Amino acid sequence: MIEVDRIHVRFGEGPGAFIALNDVSVTINESEFFTLLGPSGCGKTTLLRSIAGFIHPSGGAIRLAGQNILSLPPFKRPVNTVFQNYALFPHMTVAENVGFGLEMLGRPRAEIAATVEEMLALVKMTAMASRRPSELSGGQQQRVALARALAPKPKVLLLDESLSALDLKLRKEMQIELKRLQSETGITFIFVTHDQEEALTMSDRIAVMSAGTIRQIGTPREIYDHPRERFVADFIGDTNFVQANLSADGTVELPGGARIRAGLQEDAAVAARPVTLVIRPEQTVLEQVPEKAPLSGVLENVVYCGTDTHYHLMLADGARFVVRRQNNPARPVTFEKGQRLGIGFEPQAVQVLEG
Amino acid sequence: MAKRKTFDTRRQAGFTAIAAFCFVMLYLPIVLMAIFSFNGGLALTRWEGFSLVWYVTAWHNEVVQAATIRSVVIAAVATVVSTLVAVLAALAMGRGKSFRGRSAMFALINQPLMVPEIVTAVSLLVVFAWVKTTIGYSGLGYLILAHSAFCIPFAFMPVRARLQGMDQTLEQAAADLYASAWQVFRRVTFPLLWPGVLAGAMLAFVTSLDDVVITEFVKSAGQDTLPTYMLGQMRRNLTPETNAIATVLLVFSVVLVVAFFFVSREKHAKAQL
Ligand SMILES: Nc1ncnc2c1ncn2[C@@H]1O[C@H](COP(=O)(O)OP(=O)(O)OP(=O)(O)O)[C@@H](O)[C@H]1O
Numbered sequence: 001m002i003e004v005d006r007i008h009v010r011f012g013e014g015p016g017a018f019i020a021l022n023d024v025s026v027t028i029n030e031s032e033f034f035t036l037l038g039p040s041g042c043g044k045t046t047l048l049r050s051i052a053g054f055i056h057p058s059g060g061a062i063r064l065a066g067q068n069i070l071s072l073p074p075f076k077r078p079v080n081t082v083f084q085n086y087a088l089f090p091h092m093t094v095a096e097n098v099g100f101g102l103e104m105l106g107r108p109r110a111e112i113a114a115t116v117e118e119m120l121a122l123v124k125m126t127a128m129a130s131r132r133p134s135e136l137s138g139g140q141q142q143r144v145a146l147a148r149a150l151a152p153k154p155k156v157l158l159l160d161e162s163l164s165a166l167d168l169k170l171r172k173e174m175q176i177e178l179k180r181l182q183s184e185t186g187i188t189f190i191f192v193t194h195d196q197e198e199a200l201t202m203s204d205r206i207a208v209m210s211a212g213t214i215r216q217i218g219t220p221r222e223i224y225d226h227p228r229e230r231f232v233a234d235f236i237g238d239t240n241f242v243q244a245n246l247s248a249d250g251t252v253e254l255p256g257g258a259r260i261r262a263g264l265q266e267d268a269a270v271a272a273r274p275v276t277l278v279i280r281p282e283q284t285v286l287e288q289v290p291e292k293a294p295l296s297g298v299l300e301n302v303v304y305c306g307t308d309t310h311y312h313l314m315l316a317d318g319a320r321f322v323v324r325r326q327n328n329p330a331r332p333v334t335f336e337k338g339q340r341l342g343i344g345f346e347p348q349a350v351q352v353l354e355g
Numbered sequence: 356m357a358k359r360k361t362f363d364t365r366r367q368a369g370f371t372a373i374a375a376f377c378f379v380m381l382y383l384p385i386v387l388m389a390i391f392s393f394n395g396g397l398a399l400t401r402w403e404g405f406s407l408v409w410y411v412t413a414w415h416n417e418v419v420q421a422a423t424i425r426s427v428v429i430a431a432v433a434t435v436v437s438t439l440v441a442v443l444a445a446l447a448m449g450r451g452k453s454f455r456g457r458s459a460m461f462a463l464i465n466q467p468l469m470v471p472e473i474v475t476a477v478s479l480l481v482v483f484a485w486v487k488t489t490i491g492y493s494g495l496g497y498l499i500l501a502h503s504a505f506c507i508p509f510a511f512m513p514v515r516a517r518l519q520g521m522d523q524t525l526e527q528a529a530a531d532l533y534a535s536a537w538q539v540f541r542r543v544t545f546p547l548l549w550p551g552v553l554a555g556a557m558l559a560f561v562t563s564l565d566d567v568v569i570t571e572f573v574k575s576a577g578q579d580t581l582p583t584y585m586l587g588q589m590r591r592n593l594t595p596e597t598n599a600i601a602t603v604l605l606v607f608s609v610v611l612v613v614a615f616f617f618v619s620r621e622k623h624a625k626a627q628l
Pocket residue numbers: 011012018020038039040041042043044045046047194
């Protein structure tokens with residue numbers, strides 16, 4: 001429903017120009033919770049601001065329900081933003097802030113009052129309607145900013161790292177709240193974050209960005225289980241990379257010599273070449289007998305992390321490998337440092353990447 | 356023993372003495388001037404008993420009355436004009452698209468701060484003399500024009516400071532919420548700019564009220580303002596009447612500054628930026 005078509009954003013002129021978005025294309029569906037995820041400076045805010053109308057791309061199109069909105073100024077786009085710093089109007093009360101958009105749209109007073117009340121109830125801020133933003137906590141300001149952006153019932157809501165200023169507990173609460181608001185209102189949310197866990201738990205689909213391009217778009221499960229390239233695998237979750245050799249028969253030779261059969265990506269050719277395997281630490285187990293497992297390594301370090309323990313091993317080719325094991329005091333295990341251990345995993349746990 | 360922490364001017368030898376000296380030098384003459392405005396006699400330095408006679412004299416002096424009205428009229432018009440120009444200039448420079456000659460404009464606005472006042476005064480004298488003989492008009496317009504011009508930087512600076520300190524995302528948020536450019540200005544930019552505008556207007560008013568050099572050169576015969584009247588008195592016979600007028604001016608500006616302080620503090624409490 002919102003269609004970003006090869007947009008190009010450049011800052012500066014001439015040879016010193018910086019390309020912030022390089023022909024980015026993405027289609028976001030109606031009522032979708034869509035997340036832009038990527039490291040700092042990759043162009044997430046730039047993409048969001050292009051949709052809101054504060055940045056003018058030098059090429060491409062942004063279509064909302066089929067109509068190109070690039071030529072419209074921000075105040076004519078049916079899109080609202082929850083700003084990273086909330087940007088609440090300090091000289092207005094909470095209610096005036098929430099009603100601002102409707103007032104600018106020229107709605108009748110009674111309708112504004114009713115909608116403001118409804119929105120404040122939605123974000124549970126009714127009791128604070130007559131306060132000023134400076135008299136609110138960070139989380140409360142966040143809710144008001146959300147209510148203000150939702151009040152005009154936009155087609156699309158843009159949220160720029162809206163939760164990053166909150167402490168962990170409040171953040172978890174707001175994540176659930178945002179999800180609830182999104183499903184209750186049916187508004188398309190485009191959410192920016194650089195927190196991969198937040199992206200995985202909240203999104204219908206995620207676009208992983210890096211250096212002005214989109215690297216992969218997919219559901220959280222697709223992105224996590226089937227990263228298409230090293231950058232994505234590395235950015236989302238903890239990952240082991242294992243250098244291996246693919247044979248023409250479709251089997252993979254691991255460091256240490258063992259061969260396994262691993263699923264290739266559909267479009268990948270079966271030909272002999274070096275590949276990189278992606279194996280998630282929590283999808284592996286340690287074996288006391290190294291010969292029983294496809295991989296083996298020497299235990300170098302054990303890190304206790306509360307819910308689980310991380311075992312750091314060194315593989316036959318000198319690479320590091322981490323195995324994560326859930327702690328269970330009822331079934332304690334002891335592995336000695338310096339011991340050679342087997343690393344077991346199912347073939348499905350292995351993703352094959354080129355190079 | 357604990358180590359000396361950071362460098363602290365207050366701990367340097369002689370700090371208190373120097374501070375006291377500065378304070379005395381700055382305020383003692385003012386206090387003395389105010390005291391002698393209540394002197395019963397003619398002398399400026401010899402106390403001859405308490406009396407309000409000089410205030411009464413000044414109050415009934417028609418020349419003083421006329422000069423006061425003239426001063427206030429000039430200052431009021433100059434304040435309005437210069438503040439208006441300052442706000443527009445600050446907006447053009449702080450918002451809107453960047454344009455060629457932005458720094459030239461800055462130099463233009465701040466001309467009165469950079470060029471010695473006496474130079475401006477002399478050049479205005481020459482130009483206005485020529486204009487006066489050409490078009491024949493010799494009213495208060497010249498003084499108002501000159502005051503409006505040299506008051507602009509004083510009105511400009513607080514407005515610009517306020518604008519620079521203002522979070523631009525507030526204006527973007529307003530635009531995002533369907534406010535047109537004019538509505539953004541009226542509903543968000545201007546209300547938040549208001550304390551700066553008030554401060555600028557006040558500075559402009561006081562600057563105009565206080566001006567001697569340019570006024571002295573630009574004024575036609577019989578166009579004395581309060582300060583140039585006082586200067587004239589000094590050439591003739593200085594009486595405690597001048598002290599009385601100066602004291603009233605002093606009280607007036609103190610009241611203005613204090614009033615502004617309270618107004619802006621209240622604003623600040625309500626709308627913390
Ligand atoms: N006005 C500008 N002028 C020049 N370069 C800019 C401008 N705005 C952004 N950039 C550059 O464009 C790149 C993308 O910026 P953007 O703000 O979109 O990053 P981001 O992905 O939102 O990062 P973060 O997670 O830190 O918010 C950055 O390298 C930034 O330095």
